[in-house]
Amino acid sequence: MxxxxxxxxxxxxxxxxxxxxxxxxxxxxxxxxxxxxxxxxxxxxxxxxxxxxxxxxxxxxxxxxxxxxxxxxxxxxxxxxxxxxxxxxxxxxxxxxxxxxxxxxxxxxxxxxxxxxxxxxxxxxxxxxxxxxxxxxxxxxxxxxxxxxxxxxxxxxxxxxxxxxxxxxxxxxxxxxxxxxxxxxxTSDEITLKKVPVEVTSEKENVSFIFVLGESVRSDHMQLNGYQKETNPRLVKRKNLISYKNLYTENTHTVASIKQILTDKSIDDPDDYNDFYSIYSILNTADFNTYWIANGDIVKGYEPIIKSNKKLLLVDKFKTVMSFNKSLDQEMFISFDSIYKKKENQFISMHMIGSHWWYENRYSDEFRKFNPVIKSKYIPSLKEENLLNSYDNTIVYLDYFLDELIKRVDKNNDSSIVMYVSDHGESLGENGKWLHAQEAEACKNPAMIVWYSDRFKNKYPEYVASLNENATKKITTDFFYHSVIDFYKIENFNYDRYQSIFRKGNF
Ligand SMILES: [Zn+2]
Known part of the structure; x- marks a missing residue:
């Protein structure tokens, strides 16, 4: 007492x-x-x-x-x-x-x-x-x-x-x-971007390249790739569209994926390899306009790469994936519409929050096609069926997002290409594992889609033929960096032409 x-x-x-x-x-x-x-x-x-x-x-x-x-x-x-x-x-x-x-x-x-x-x-x-x-x-x-x-x-x-x-x-x-x-x-910046030689040039051809960096979308949940649920009702009706079901990566979380996809870093390079060329630095030197539109914050681990774009447009910059009241990806269209121009050498990147956990926050009610869905964030208390439904609804939303984007680009009647690549896949209960950032095969097979305009098809028939030929091949996410350089016919700069998706006989 x-x-x-x-x-x-x-x-x-x-x-x-x-x-x-x-x-x-x-x-x-x-x-x-x-x-x-x-x-x-x-x-x-x-x-x-x-x-x-x-x-x-x-x-x-x-x-x-x-x-x-x-x-x-x-x-x-x-x-x-x-x-x-x-x-x-x-x-x-x-x-x-x-x-x-x-x-x-x-x-x-x-x-x-x-x-x-x-x-x-x-x-x-x-x-x-x-x-x-x-x-x-x-x-x-x-x-x-x-x-x-x-x-x-x-x-x-x-x-x-x-x-x-x-x-x-x-x-x-x-x-x-x-x-x-x-x-x-x-703490000091670990990434050092290599300087691009000034003599790097390109033939300017008035072509728009729109790159959509997806989040946590696995290839086998795309209806386009044979998934039994109708997750791509809009995109299946699109012509000039190719889905690549055999894309692979060793990186299963966003930071590692972004560092590798957007630079010359290979999936075989060690994690701490941080001395590389940003694809944007190369394009800027070759006199292209690079834009980064994102629905989210920029993480320290890849910040210098993103900031090597000429212009940044962030929708929800003070909210991270840890926020539950985040903007939907379609908010990015406001930024997109403000910069997308006809007859300009543009390289526009759009970074989605995509299918990042918590799935129910990633789409609006009208896309709740599969029911019942999850109500809680605590995974052990959730039913597998509900988790899959919620995840698949985010893919239905992605279908809408990409279709809307293509509609906008198509309307411009220009020579344009839209390329969608997810940063990694997602584990959906295989071996008891959920989400990503872990060693799971389901995380290593991300979705990928390419769409091109009719003008593009007429202007670059050899590119289109190669894109089609490579559709079923096993590709790694290393393809992206080399393909973009190859696509723009960048001169006075070394890259691996055998990694280009715009060439036949590769992979
Ligand atoms: Zn990610």
Missing amino acids: NFIKKYKQQIYFHLILNLIVAFSITLSSYYHIPLSGFKSYTIYFVHFLLLQFSFFGILYLLSINKYVFYTIFPILFLSLSLLGFYKYSLDITISMDLIEAIFQVSLMVSLDLISGYTLLLIAVFLLILFFIFRLYSRISVNQLKSPLLFLAVIGVISYFIVEKIRHDTFNSRLPYVAFHGVKDYL
Whole structure:
């Protein structure tokens, strides 16, 4: 009893502090997660409690010395609470772009952060902060000698244990995601893009190349490739369209795939090989206009490659794949329409969020062709049939997206080509594995489609013949870089012409 009495103020302080932090910061990362069923809620509740417990450890250590606490805690609390608020209200997740924007203060403008509304919010947080300080000043025991210290150390250790068991379990959520975002932003750039020799040229022929970089779409779920469900109702009716069912990659996650597809890096090169040519640097030097349109943020791991485009147009730049309220891919058409021009040497890349988990957020209701679908994000609680339906609905949406894009390009009546390549496939329950970024054959056979206009067909009959001849061959994603260079007849630059899909007799 004496024990409780002695540490009463201290226990009370940490209880209140953790309640406040839990509601204003930690819980925001769970608020938008779709869940249904007792099991899903329980799992995520335990997840949340563990995360908060680990952060309790850090807060405790911070509160041992009062000078440290009075200087560091206010900064931490105010910035994290604001991030928590924007996570709750806008589902914004910390990303490279967000950190960069915060540093450049452009976020203040873009999110209307300096509005009266936000100032009011900061005032509320300041009031809460003073309340915390008052409670803190009442602690009379030496926190370094308190038995609570033992609990705090266990809390901190639990963070490392959980992160070791499953990487990014805590790091992808507030508050830790903020520290990691800043760390990623500040650590030096690992990728070095090689400089392209200035003498690189090309015959300019007024041709538009539209490259769509897909996400998590596997070849065998395309109706075009013989899938029994009607996932491509629009594209099957298109002429001048070829589907490649035998595309392979060794890379099963986005960063590794992008680094390899858009550069001369081969799928056989080691992961840490980071010294390469960006396809965009080559095209820019040869005087083409390169555009990058994306429905998402740019990840540090491939940022320099993307930024080697002449122009970037990002739809939803402060939301990552961790956000559940993200824009649909069709939002990219607004950017596309604003730049797509007739008779210009354009190379436009469009990076989709595609079929990235959580599938239900990737398409609108009208594309919910297969039912029933998933209602929760917690995979073990879901039925395989529902998961497959949701995934296949994202392919129906892709079908719509590509068909709409082709419609726009076709209307221009120009010499154009649209090439769609997914970055990798997706594991859908094979050997008990789901999603991607893992060793699974289903992740290594991504979908690929090529469409060309009638004018293109008349202008480049030999290209079209080669595209058709190569349709059934086994190709690796290395083909892309070399094919683009070959397609534009880039001169004074070495590449592997045997990897070009625009030539016969390859593969
Ligand atoms: Zn991906």
